[in-house]
Amino acid sequence: DTEVTQTPKHLVMGMTNKKSLKCEQHMGHRAMYWYKQKAKKPPELMFVYSYEKLSINESVPSRFSPECPNSSLLNLHLHALQPEDSALYLCASSQEGYGGGPMVGQETQYFGPGTRLLVL
């Protein structure tokens, strides 16, 4: 099973709302990622968790708050978003992440289908 699932598939929220995106994998992977993909653009890395610890934060605004409750789950909490935050949010996972040492860059990242977010 190489599946990464994401819920919800679509989300519409106002600028004052609080919502959360959820990502789940059951491949035993220890690294999980959040990417943001704007229309007609490539995915851009937001956060990396490795062994449930945040290892990379790509200077993402604090209105995005990641959480990794356990090795299978990754959440992205959203609060006070702006219309320009509307995008496809992708979750991915890989075997080891940072804990895998120099070989980590060779890992395949498995992507979920994404959550399409619209901020009004």
Next chain:
Amino acid sequence: AQSVSQHNHHVILSEAASLELGCNYSYGGTVNLFWYVQYPGQHLQLLLKYFSGDPLVKGIKGFEAEFIKSKFSFNLRKPSVQWSDTAEYFCAVNAGNYGGATNKLIFGTGTLLAVQP
């Protein structure tokens, strides 16, 4: 800083035509190279990857890519495309983790391939 360039933004081919999509990266050290594909309405999936060894790597669905270190290139090829190859193709580079938390996959801007039956 690492970057990835894909010069072909849109490619239109007829079935059975040969395909070559360009990918160039800028990074002076050891890199790991990937091609991902995103079929319409589907999630990103790996086509092939290169770490070391034979610079010609074969992937799924008849795709292959050649790593040319001197040209900083990793072009994707397929001898004969099918209508089902219509998708967006992303080249990506990961410089890996050499003593720091730098496991970062950087994507090119993507190439939208349309194959006409």
